[in-house]
Amino acid sequence: NNFIKTIFLPKSKCLVLDCDNVLWGGILGETGYDKINLINNNGENEFIDFQKEVLNLYNTGTILAINSKNNLKDVIEVFKKNKKMILKENHFASIKANWNDKASNLREIAKDLNIGLNSLVFADDSDFEIDLIKKEIPIVKTLHLPTYESEYNKDKLIACGFFDKMKITTEDKQKGKMYVDEKKRKDLLEKVTDIKTYLKSLKMKMKIQICKDENLDRVEQMIQKTNQFNLTTIRKNRNEISKIIKDKKNYSIHILSLTDKFGDYGICGLSIISKKLKNAHFDIFLMSCRVIGRDVEKAFLIKIMLEVNAKNNIDIFYGKFSQTEKNSQVKAFYLDNGFEISKKDKDSTVFSFQSKNVKYLKIPEYLK
Numbered sequence: 001n002n003f004i005k006t007i008f009l010p011k012s013k014c015l016v017l018d019c020d021n022v023l024w025g026g027i028l029g030e031t032g033y034d035k036i037n038l039i040n041n042n043g044e045n046e047f048i049d050f051q052k053e054v055l056n057l058y059n060t061g062t063i064l065a066i067n068s069k070n071n072l073k074d075v076i077e078v079f080k081k082n083k084k085m086i087l088k089e090n091h092f093a094s095i096k097a098n099w100n101d102k103a104s105n106l107r108e109i110a111k112d113l114n115i116g117l118n119s120l121v122f123a124d125d126s127d128f129e130i131d132l133i134k135k136e137i138p139i140v141k142t143l144h145l146p147t148y149e150s151e152y153n154k155d156k157l158i159a160c161g162f163f164d165k166m167k168i169t170t171e172d173k174q175k176g177k178m179y180v181d182e183k184k185r186k187d188l189l190e191k192v193t194d195i196k197t198y199l200k201s202l203k204m205k206m207k208i209q210i211c212k213d214e215n216l217d218r219v220e221q222m223i224q225k226t227n228q229f230n231l232t233t234i235r236k237n238r239n240e241i242s243k244i245i246k247d248k249k250n251y252s253i254h255i256l257s258l259t260d261k262f263g264d265y266g267i268c269g270l271s272i273i274s275k276k277l278k279n280a281h282f283d284i285f286l287m288s289c290r291v292i293g294r295d296v297e298k299a300f301l302i303k304i305m306l307e308v309n310a311k312n313n314i315d316i317f318y319g320k321f322s323q324t325e326k327n328s329q330v331k332a333f334y335l336d337n338g339f340e341i342s343k344k345d346k347d348s349t350v351f352s353f354q355s356k357n358v359k360y361l362k363i364p365e366y367l368k
Helices: 002-008 046-059 072-081 102-113 127-136 153-160 170-191 195-201 213-225 238-246 296-312 355-360
Strands: 014-017 063-069 094-098 120-124 141-144 205-210 251-260 263-276 279-287 316-322 340-344 348-354
Touching (some): 046 063, 046 153, 046 170, 063 120, 102 127, 102 170, 170 195, 170 263, 205 296, 213 238, 213 251, 238 251, 279 296, 296 316, 316 355, 348 355
Parallel strands (some): 014 063, 279 316
Antiparallel strands (some): 340 348
16 A cells, blocks of 8 residues: 555655654643653653654655644753754754644745645644644645554554655655755845855855766656756656766766755756757756755856867757746746757747857856
């Protein structure tokens, strides 16, 4: 049953947790951080075991968030002062501890993380809260956990199958931390009024490499799943990508990794160029939505054109934009980077760029 879910159901990205009688036993507002229970009435380490399983999900790529009717300072105090807690504040990419209704909080969490509501799984022990979400936001998956006098919450979390994965990449393992790091970036951005000052303060470092077989899992994942910053949305499977990697005469395939002072994004960009005579065609150019808007996409494009031109003596670069429901934000990407319209029809546009002009393109100084 879980195997079928893994293949066919929309992927769950984020586990949103209530606190009282879910992460710990008892009511925090009544007992205080040092009197909450991490064992159940039978003396079993139920809440510790549950937190360990949640941490395991985090370490394999699940984003964590909190949606709790509590005072925020009280919840933070638990993470900072209760030494028995397995989970810490820095494991959570969004914490909504307030007295708003939980449906509103879930909408805010999805907005904070820039993911769809159908990517959320909401776990709570309250019949009322679970029923509220089922009625108000039915696309959010719910996990009704028993009270701590009954069966293990850990077992129910494992059995739900919402976060099962067929394959886990290095980037998947880092994803939970990536979203926590992104929260830190947003917090910093709110304090800075000049965007260039902000981007410079991030101390971004790009790494561009020729794609190798060892990168196949991640590259296939990006090609199959990236929709927003994807110029052509061409899908290729593992075997097709492997053939492209080996065919150096006719193709150039590059991957981009990015780090900044907050953390590592892993492999977050991909370019596949097909070479015909003295022309080079960007068959695929895509970026993770987590890194767009920082001129990384511009720098990636320029560096690839410089390298491909130097090795192949290219006359013209061609780039194509194929319209989909989700990629309208990159409609003008090639135009914004010096390309000209070469051909246009209803759903796609082909752009061209004279390679002799590549040397005039400038990479922002805050990108290394």
